[in-house]
Amino acid sequence: MDHRNIFVVGLNSFNRERLEQLRGARNYRFHGVIEPEEVYETDFFPIEDMLSRAEAQLRAFEGPVDAIAGYMDFPVSTMLPLLCERFGTRTTSLESLLKCEHKYWSRLAQREVIGNYIPxxxxxxxxxxxxxxxxxxxxxxxxxxxxxxxxxxxxxxxxxxxxxxxxxxxxxxxxxxxxxxxxxxxxxxxxxxxxxxxxxxxxxxxxxxIIGGWQCTVEGYVYQGKVVPYGIVDSIRYPHVLSFFYYRYPSRLPEYIQDKMRELTDTIMTHIGYDNAAFNVEYFWDEVQNRIWLLEINTRISQSHCDLFEKVDGVSNQQVTVDLVLGKLPDMPSRHGEFEVAGKFFYRVFFVDAVVTRVPSEEEIAALQQEFPGTLIALQVEVGSKLSALLEQDSYSFALAYIWMGADSDEALEDNYRRLADKLLFEFEDVVG
Incomplete structure (x- = not known):
């Protein structure tokens, strides 16, 4: 059987390793398009130039371009429809994508069909x-x-x-x-x-x-016009602030609320005309008013959730994206993983600013990952990092590390994280001047 060539915009080693573990991956060849630091480690996005260079690389490839994919938000998400149109590969239309990503257009579209569920x-x-x-x-x-x-x-x-x-x-x-x-x-x-x-x-x-309540994300896809939500992930914040503490899968929302969110997701994604691509929709459930709010629509799977699905369901939800770009109906398993529950934790500090003078060593990280089986620790800073210069931060805190963990219960998951976090040693000094 000939290998299928799948080009991934901004492909890094972290995602390549995951992709090569997917079902059917032995029949695929994954190729990077645009260096990952151009989409992960910068605030500068010369998108016209990036598209031109990506097109030149793809046209110079000696073999068929079977699919073009990506897992990042802007600029990757908005590049995909333009690249796919030029090479005749599968994805949703640019207009349907923008009805999700242009926040004003998205709200206008939502108001037409689910107006009671938006602010x-x-x-x-x-x-x-x-x-x-x-x-x-x-x-x-x-x-x-x-x-x-x-x-x-x-x-x-x-x-x-x-x-x-x-x-x-x-x-x-x-x-x-x-x-x-x-x-x-x-x-x-x-x-x-x-x-x-x-x-x-x-x-x-x-x-x-202002809307709020229990926040969650419906992960799903549309295949040949059929909307399929396949998992709901809870987003849990630190007390009294907007910063995320951790993502938890599967959701603990009442089942009737989850069912309503799936119904709303089907309604809006069908109305928008989104097709043959993955997405996720963020919601709040206001428990006091028993009211659901749609927060926003993202035109990709969440990279943060990949390990959660792998730990609980047995396969990273990157499988969905790969299947879709190859024109296949995705086949996500359910509850075939090693753990009952999984979380991605954000190890944060709530400083105004500081310079990092110490981070956990590779040996310390390896020891913690061995002490807590199934754990993955990804540092987001290094010695000398100035917190205010970090990219992709919220307006209230700085994430020093991402920590993925699995457990047999919610209580064990949080307890394991707190014990691990107590052993992660960072040090700082004040910013001078």
Whole structure:
């Protein structure tokens, strides 16, 4: 049998190792397109140049280009439809993807079919000196949340409780929003957009009613028009802050709430016209009001969840993406893994800033991974790292390490993490000047 050539944008060693363990992987050859540091370790995304270089690499390949895939958010997610169209490979359309990733267009589409499950919202220009009053004219009052029309992770997202908060947040937005808005606008220029959306480009922001509760993510895919949610992951935050503590799979939400979230997911993804690609949808369940809120739609699997599915179900959900790009119906197993529950923990500090002077050694990490079987520790800093210079951080803390663990119960999972975290030794010194 001939091998199938699958090109992965931003392929790194971490993902290559996982991909080569998937079912059927002996029949595949995985090739990287665009160096991983260009999408993982930078705030600079020259997307037009990246697309040009990716196309040149693919055309120079001596063999068939059977599939093009990716697991990252912007810019990788938005590059895929453009590359796949040029090479005739499978993915969803650019317009259906943008109905998920352009936060204003996404809310407009959601309001058409599931309006009772989304917050009040309005778009605003952060460079407009009257932006705050215009937000009020749109029916939003303190507190509310603001974020760019297109962002990555929790970057440049702020809770606004008063005018001073808004002033400080807008200052940050004006300084940094161009890093994503300029390349995102290039992508928008390639799409067929309604005028109401074209008028709200990547330089705009969203203001939304505050929503909250039990947060979770529905992982799913669409294959030939059929929406298939295959797992729900809980997102648990540190007390009293917005920063994530850990992701837990499977969800402990009441089954009727999970069923409703699956139904809402089917409705919105069908309405958008998303097809032949993976996705995940983030929700809140407000337990007090017994109300579900849709937070946002992501046009990819979550890399953070790959190890969780592998530990509990037996296969990383990267299997879904690979099957889809090859035109196959995904076949995710259920509960065939080694553990009953799994989590990805975020080891964080809540400093204003600092410089890292010590990190756990390779020997210390290896000993902890042996002490807690199934554990994977991935440091996000090194000696000399300045916390404020770290990429992909939220606005309130810094993640020093990611820790994936499995256990036989929720209680054992958290207990194991706390015992492990007590043995992870980092040291810091104050930033001078």
């Amino acid at each position: 009040r919202f309005t778009a605003f220009d952060p460079f407009d000196d009257r932006a705050l009053s215009r937000i009020g004219e749109g029916g939003l009052y303190f507190p509310f949340f603001i974020k760019p029309i297109k962002s990555s992770g929790s970057r440049l997202g702020f809770r606004i409780d008063n005018p001073e908060d808004f002033t400080a947040a807008v200052k940050r937005l004006r300084e940094d929003i161009g890093l994503i808005s300029e390349p995102f606008n290039y992508v928008l220029d390639q799409a067929n957009l309604p005028q109401t959306v074209r008028d709200v480009d990547g330089g705009y922001c969203m203001a939304e009613e």
